[in-house]
Amino acid sequence: MKFFFYTKWKYENYFLYISILSCFSLIAYYHLSSGFIMSSDSYRYEKWADILISFDFNLFEFFLIDKTTSRPPLFFSSIPVLLISLCKMIFVNDWQFVFFLLNLSFLFFSLMIFTKCLLSLGIRPVLISFAFPLILISVDVLTYPKFILSDMMYSFFVLISIFFVTEGILNNKINYLKIFGIILLILASRPSSVPVIFAIILFFIISKFEFFLIKKNILILILSIFILTPFIFGFTYLFIKSNFNEIPKVEYLINMVDNGMIVHDRPNTWLDKPDNFIDVVFIYCLRLINFFNPYASTFSILHLVFNFFQTFSILLSIAIWFFFGEHQKVQNKFFLFIMLLSISVAAFHSFILIDYDWRYRFPIILPLLMLFPIALEILFKRMNIN
Numbered sequence: 001m002k003f004f005f006y007t008k009w010k011y012e013n014y015f016l017y018i019s020i021l022s023c024f025s026l027i028a029y030y031h032l033s034s035g036f037i038m039s040s041d042s043y044r045y046e047k048w049a050d051i052l053i054s055f056d057f058n059l060f061e062f063f064l065i066d067k068t069t070s071r072p073p074l075f076f077s078s079i080p081v082l083l084i085s086l087c088k089m090i091f092v093n094d095w096q097f098v099f100f101l102l103n104l105s106f107l108f109f110s111l112m113i114f115t116k117c118l119l120s121l122g123i124r125p126v127l128i129s130f131a132f133p134l135i136l137i138s139v140d141v142l143t144y145p146k147f148i149l150s151d152m153m154y155s156f157f158v159l160i161s162i163f164f165v166t167e168g169i170l171n172n173k174i175n176y177l178k179i180f181g182i183i184l185l186i187l188a189s190r191p192s193s194v195p196v197i198f199a200i201i202l203f204f205i206i207s208k209f210e211f212f213l214i215k216k217n218i219l220i221l222i223l224s225i226f227i228l229t230p231f232i233f234g235f236t237y238l239f240i241k242s243n244f245n246e247i248p249k250v251e252y253l254i255n256m257v258d259n260g261m262i263v264h265d266r267p268n269t270w271l272d273k274p275d276n277f278i279d280v281v282f283i284y285c286l287r288l289i290n291f292f293n294p295y296a297s298t299f300s301i302l303h304l305v306f307n308f309f310q311t312f313s314i315l316l317s318i319a320i321w322f323f324f325g326e327h328q329k330v331q332n333k334f335f336l337f338i339m340l341l342s343i344s345v346a347a348f349h350s351f352i353l354i355d356y357d358w359r360y361r362f363p364i365i366l367p368l369l370m371l372f373p374i375a376l377e378i379l380f381k382r383m384n385i386n
Contacts, residue, residue, distance in 0.1 A: 019129035195348035230284035317375035
């Protein structure tokens with residue numbers, strides 16, 4: 001069986017293509033069998049799409065609609081609204097199913113970009129194939145593509161940004177035009193896209209310093225951010241509460257902390273009302289941890305098992321890279337970026353809202369699972385299987 005893992009195995013590309021198609025086919029079959037789902041946000045997108053159609057697709061007029069206190073500017077939802085508008089115009093009563101198929105298309109191309117990134121990093125195709133069973137059992141991947149929402153396209157754009165960043169890492173040169181273009185797409189697909197943009201910019205700044213490209217220093221940096229974030233949020237909470245508490249959106253965020261809320265609509269995770277600064281910091285700390293939480297009392301046994309394997313494989317991958325990886329700048333930069341991206345998204349939603357169904361972690365699942373084939377490559381090179 002050892003030949004199976006050689007980098008020059010002549011059937012490796014066929015095996016990889018079969019793995020991609022098999023993974024996508026099974027996920028698509030599952031979603032098509034269960035059908036699409038409309039959530040409250042879906043109906044909001046539909047309402048905005050009808051407005052855009054009534055304006056004859058004049059985005060300028062659309063963006064000038066009177067803003068309410070309960071939502072961000074419409075630019076940040078313009079891509080899903082535009083796609084829904086086109087689906088409604090062309091396919092009329094079947095627009096939801098067509099949008100559902102678009103989501104599945106975004107999923108397919110996400111798997112292709114996932115593969116392309118890893119191939120460009122020199123990971124052998126057979127080892128990349130081992131990531132697809134993990135994707136197949138990912139509860140997040142088996143949940144959100146069926147929703148008539150922006151989640152799947154947003155995740156697709158995040159993966160494209162990772163591909164462009166990977167190109168920059170390999171070429172040691174940033175293509176600012178590509179980065180600017182994908183940032184615009186990310187911003188126009190979801191209001192909560194800020195942490196992804198922040199992670200990209202922060203990575204480009206940090207990666208210029210050799211000090212931050214050493215494995216030990218990368219891990220210290222990520223752990224420091226993880227530990228300091230709740231304290232920074234605690235001071236931010238006190239500042240906002242003292243100066244901007246009358247603004248409705250801000251008041252909502254403050255009230256959630258005052259109620260001890262950890263995960264939204266899951267009262268069993270909530271704490272008592274905070275009495276002091278340390279209590280506030282502790283709430284934000286638990287939120288940050290709970291963003292990655294693989295367990296909830298309402299999950300089925302199968303759900304818990306799938307979540308456990310996904311979380312375990314990610315943590316194992318980071319451990320393998322740290323203990324067995326050689327000092328390779330490309331590899332270290334990639335791990336640094338994926339971890340910065342993950343902690344940035346987690347921190348942002350820890351301050352804003354940890355959703356009931358952990359919807360907001362979906363865009364970082366595939367990026368984190370990229371680490372698994374890289375870790376396998378590290379192990380195989382360590383065992384001199386080349």
